[in-house]
């Protein structure tokens with residue numbers, strides 16, 4: 001792709017607000033870590049952040065730090081430090097790069113925000129996404145001598161039943177005594193309802209933002225959304241995040257009105273299934289741009305849509321929202337879900353990312369691409385790689401395969 005091609009794209013203005021919000025998020029955490037107030041809770045990315053926020057904690061998300069280690073391409077150098085203390089190179093590379101970062105005292109937070117990791121007062125996980133998060137947080141709990149509490153979620157769930165929701169809601173309620181003890185604050189149900197209402201507002205806006213990708217041409221791509229989603233992860237439940245997503249949505253709708261394409265001359269519309277390759281986000285974005293192919297939707301970015309949040313029944317709503325997630329569900333649900341994505345986004349093909357160290361977010365290993373090809377008539381391509389460990393990713397092979405895949409789409413259209 002020529003430099004001229006690259007510059008055709010108009011930037012998304014709201015990205016500036018996104019960056020400011022992320023900077024504010026880390027500045028607040030740094031101040032709290034230095035002064036000891038408010039208390040800091042570490043939380044998994046789809047953990048009970050609303051409860052933590054409502055109880056006065058600032059919330060830090062190690063997975064977000066993992067993604068920063070990936071996108072700054074620091075991860076591969078840091079992973080061996082975690083391997084050396086017994087954490088296998090085959091387990092989650094967010095975990096290994098994050099623990100390696102701590103052991104080596106090297107973090108992108110230093111360069112970006114002049115801060116170190118904010119020390120946790122409590123660590124709270126939800127195994128809805130994987131078991132790795134529990135082991136990851138357990139390591140830090142031992143290191144910092146901080147309390148560790150969590151929610152254990154069923155996996156491979158088909159229809160979400162009342163019994164699932166009741167069990168999860170009870171587990172979320174059971175966190176409260178520890179959180180009260182650490183925060184020194186009594187639980188306030190009204191405050192939780194307010195926080196859940198704000199989180200619901202963010203999640204609805206985030207859904208609307210992603211659904212702008214259904215426009216033809218699409219005003220955004222998966223690669224944009226991976227950046228724009230930051231506040232939906234780290235700041236859901238806050239007013240600032242709501243205002244940011246209102247701004248973003250208005251801008252994207254204006255772009256749709258002006259037929260302003262994220263990929264000039266959009267020829268093909270693709271779905272990304274699986275984790276991003278964080279260290280190659282930009283390169284892949286440029287590759288698809290050059291191929292005039294828009295990656296217009298993804299499972300990954302949709303994972304922060306929590307439709308079931310309910311301010312009137314905050315525990316049950318959180319329980320349902322966090323168990324309805326794609327990653328928690330069985331293959332029948334997942335295949336129906338991708339079929340619905342095809343209906344909405346009118347796709348030409350699916351790219352599966354087989355991430356070496358994240359089997360939980362990899363859906364290409366048990367015949368799903370073949371079943372969906374047969375059911376939807378949609379061609380697919382699986383690329384081998386990883387979210388953070390670039391030693392598992394061959395740039396040359398991936399580029400060749402993606403180019404050949406798009407060429408095949410073009411041939412099939414003739």
Ligand code: SF4
Pocket residue numbers: 063092093094095129130131132133275357358359360361387
């Ligand atoms: S879902 Fe995958 S990437 Fe996320 S924490 Fe678990 S193993 Fe790591």
